[in-house]
Amino acid sequence: MTIDKSVLAWLDEQQAEMERVLPQWSEINSGSFNPEGVNTFGEAVQAYITEHLDVNVERLSMPPVETVNGRGDIEHKPVGDLLRFRKTNSPSEPKIKLLLTGHLDTVFPIDSSFQTCTMLEPGMLGGPGVADMKGGILLMINALRAIERSSVADQVDWQILLNPDEEIGSLSSAPHLASAAKEADIGLVYEPSMPSGDLAGARKGSGNFSLIINGKAAHAGREFHLGRNAISALADAMIDLEKINHGDHEITLNLGKVQGGGPVNIVPDKAICHFNVRVNSQEEADIAQAHIDAVVASFTDREGYSAQLVGKFTRPAKPATPQQNKLFELITDCGNQLGLSIAFKPTGGCCDGNNLAAAGLPNVDSLGVQGGNIHSHEEYVLLESLATRAKLSAMIIMRLATEREDWVL
Numbered sequence: 001m002t003i004d005k006s007v008l009a010w011l012d013e014q015q016a017e018m019e020r021v022l023p024q025w026s027e028i029n030s031g032s033f034n035p036e037g038v039n040t041f042g043e044a045v046q047a048y049i050t051e052h053l054d055v056n057v058e059r060l061s062m063p064p065v066e067t068v069n070g071r072g073d074i075e076h077k078p079v080g081d082l083l084r085f086r087k088t089n090s091p092s093e094p095k096i097k098l099l100l101t102g103h104l105d106t107v108f109p110i111d112s113s114f115q116t117c118t119m120l121e122p123g124m125l126g127g128p129g130v131a132d133m134k135g136g137i138l139l140m141i142n143a144l145r146a147i148e149r150s151s152v153a154d155q156v157d158w159q160i161l162l163n164p165d166e167e168i169g170s171l172s173s174a175p176h177l178a179s180a181a182k183e184a185d186i187g188l189v190y191e192p193s194m195p196s197g198d199l200a201g202a203r204k205g206s207g208n209f210s211l212i213i214n215g216k217a218a219h220a221g222r223e224f225h226l227g228r229n230a231i232s233a234l235a236d237a238m239i240d241l242e243k244i245n246h247g248d249h250e251i252t253l254n255l256g257k258v259q260g261g262g263p264v265n266i267v268p269d270k271a272i273c274h275f276n277v278r279v280n281s282q283e284e285a286d287i288a289q290a291h292i293d294a295v296v297a298s299f300t301d302r303e304g305y306s307a308q309l310v311g312k313f314t315r316p317a318k319p320a321t322p323q324q325n326k327l328f329e330l331i332t333d334c335g336n337q338l339g340l341s342i343a344f345k346p347t348g349g350c351c352d353g354n355n356l357a358a359a360g361l362p363n364v365d366s367l368g369v370q371g372g373n374i375h376s377h378e379e380y381v382l383l384e385s386l387a388t389r390a391k392l393s394a395m396i397i398m399r400l401a402t403e404r405e406d407w408v409l
């Protein structure tokens with residue numbers, strides 16, 4: 001394919017503008033479970049998109065997410081709205097249909113001390129969400145602007161879906177991801193690349209769970225024998241849960257947070273453990289689920305106790321398939337033409353690319369900026385990657401458009 005050099009040059013010209021916008025976006029707190037902040041950021045993105053692209057806008061309110069609080073009570077927390085942008089005047093056939101996705105939320109809550117951007121060194125900006133993934137959303141939009149100015153504009157149909165709950169597992173937005181995936185031929189997801197610049201290949205699947213143990217409170221001195229200690233029972237359960245890490249497979253179960261108890265002269269009646277499980281396949285997910293269910297079921301025989309499990313597998317594993325590999329080859333090739341050497345590496349991390357793959361959509365899910373230390377206060381973006389990765393996306397879309405017969409389902 002001959003490269004439309006004017007498209008690439010035009011994206012270079014957007015670099016300064018992207019560098020101006022990104023800190024503004026980063027400094028809007030849009031932590032998961034801060035629905036006002038997520039919606040404020042969504043409005044900023046919507047204003048930017050509608051200024052630069054002809055789109056139909058849909059804003060959908062999402063159902064709240066079920067969580068377990070420190071007292072073991074189930075709460076329903078709001079997450080904010082999902083935004084969907086569709087290209088207006090969708091071209092007539094033939095065309096390739098692309099689904100581009102990103103998330104509005106970050107891992108930094110409204111009371112985080114990490115709320116502002118700092119230039120760490122020339123070309124390296126630190127700030128909440130600069131890499132994961134506000135920079136990615138910004139370059140995605142600019143890649144589409146370039147495509148709409150290019151000779152392939154009439155061969156590409158696209159929609160953008162931005163969800164408010166990716167960092168907490170996309171529980172509320174999952175049905176929308178799945179239905180949008182079914183309408184598209186290829187998915188492009190704007191999670192950051194690896195710090196080295198490599199992209200994510202196969203991804204593990206994941207589930208978040210909370211195990212709530214109910215015992216019976218009693219005075220620790222006078223009536224210890226009448227109590228049923230929820231913490232010691234939970235300790236037994238956690239040791240049992242952990243055993244799956246030593247099986248003949250690659251399942252991992254991480255006990256992430258424990259809550260329960262109060263004054264030490266009271267036998268505690270409630271204890272909660274929150275844990276995350278990662279798997280390579282549906283088969284491993286089934287093995288892990290059966291193991292967890294057996295631990296929970298063991299409490300039915302334990303006099304005076306009860307156990308409740310909340311949570312499930314929300315991200316199916318994203319294995320390397322022939323179609324995925326074909327897409328990765330195309331992207332490696334586009335990278336080479338831009339002078340980028342891109343490799344695809346398997347990762348234990350997961351994202352909405354897992355959900356799109358589970359819905360049958362081949363996708364590449366780390367097309368965002370090059371940066372690092374994500375999910376920490378040291379998060380940074382390499383600013384030059386805004387234009388470079390926008391060019392990579394534009395190249396990929398141009399290739400997909402010209403080779404669409406190979407990709408249209």
Ligand SMILES: [Zn+2]
Nearest residue numbers: 103132133191
């Ligand atoms: Zn992310």
